[in-house]
Amino acid sequence: MKLKPNYIEGIFNYCDRWCERCTFTSRCNVYENTSDLTPEQLDIHNKAFWENIANNFKEAMQMLRQKAEEFGIDPNDPELSKGFDNREKTKKEIKKHPLAKLSWNYGSEVFEWMKKTEAIKEKGNEVIRDVELGIVNERQAEKEVASLQDCFEIIQWYEHFIHVKVMRALMGKAEDDGWERENGFQRDFDGSAKIAAIAIDRSLQAWAVLHNLFPQNEDEILNWMATLQKMKSIVRAEFPEAEKFIRPGFDEPEKYP
Structure with a gap:
């Protein structure tokens, strides 16, 4: 996805997620995509919150499949599952x-x-x-x-x-x-x-x-x-x-x- 000219690439990766106190919201892609969410969509106890999560997950999976095809990666490759298993072991140690x-x-x-x-x-x-x-x-x-x-x-x-x-x-x-x-x-x-x-x-x-x-x-x-x-x-x-x-x-x- 192409960023707008004034956006700072990757700024949201190393912020504290406190948008209300941030001076860079006008240059943040994540803020733009979340600032128009309703209070219900921001409430973890509300159905709208989980519906929004489900929709975002669906979009992310579609993008993932497209990228996998683009790079010739088979999502069903057993080696990928092995990698996930290794990551879980690492997480337990961490x-x-x-x-x-x-x-x-x-x-x-x-x-x-x-x-x-x-x-x-x-x-x-x-x-x-x-x-x-x-x-x-x-x-x-x-x-x-x-x-x-x-x-x-x-x-x-x-x-x-x-x-x-x-x-x-x-x-x-x-x-x-x-x-x-x-x-x-x-x-x-x-x-x-x-x-x-x-x-x-x-x-x-x-x-x-x-x-x-x-x-x-x-x-x-x-x-x-x-x-x-x-x-x-x-x-x-x-x-x-x-x-x-x-x-x-x-x-x-x-x-x-």
Whole structure:
């Protein structure tokens, strides 16, 4: 499929999928294809969501068959099945990696905490009391509430995202045959590792703010911050060239001001 002239090729491969906060939506092919979806089509619990998924899958399979014919590939070749089996074995091994375990546990724990915590409600009531007592003015209160909301949104957005990108990076590294580097391309797994590291950094910054706002949750917050720091160290060790990876659009300010 031919891209429009202003589109940035591959920009969506190394983004954080947070379209509402992205400045490149007008240059993203994926955003254009999803921005006109109805609320029902975006709701995982709605029938329209799954109908849309089914239609997209059908289109993808048609394109796959066309490409297979074009390159003379037989989809029923037993060697292909063998390749899929090997990939499943690799995936099982990757799940045992310390980084995979840490990111999975972090996402699961934070998700459960976010569901149960009354921290936002309690802090909101505290801010209201401070305004009523004249301790802070309304503008200060609005700023504090906005900062609080922003931090919670950041943490929730990345809680599972980190694991997904970490797994993609680890799988990519395990399956790397050297072709990308030999042919002058950046390695995809480095790009996945880079966006995972960015998500970790942003989560750390958000937790640091919440640590100051919620001293009663200090132990939990410090534990998650320590986990994130550990993940960050492992990402750097496993993917030493990830920081050099140039993400289309995002890491090219001169090309796309």
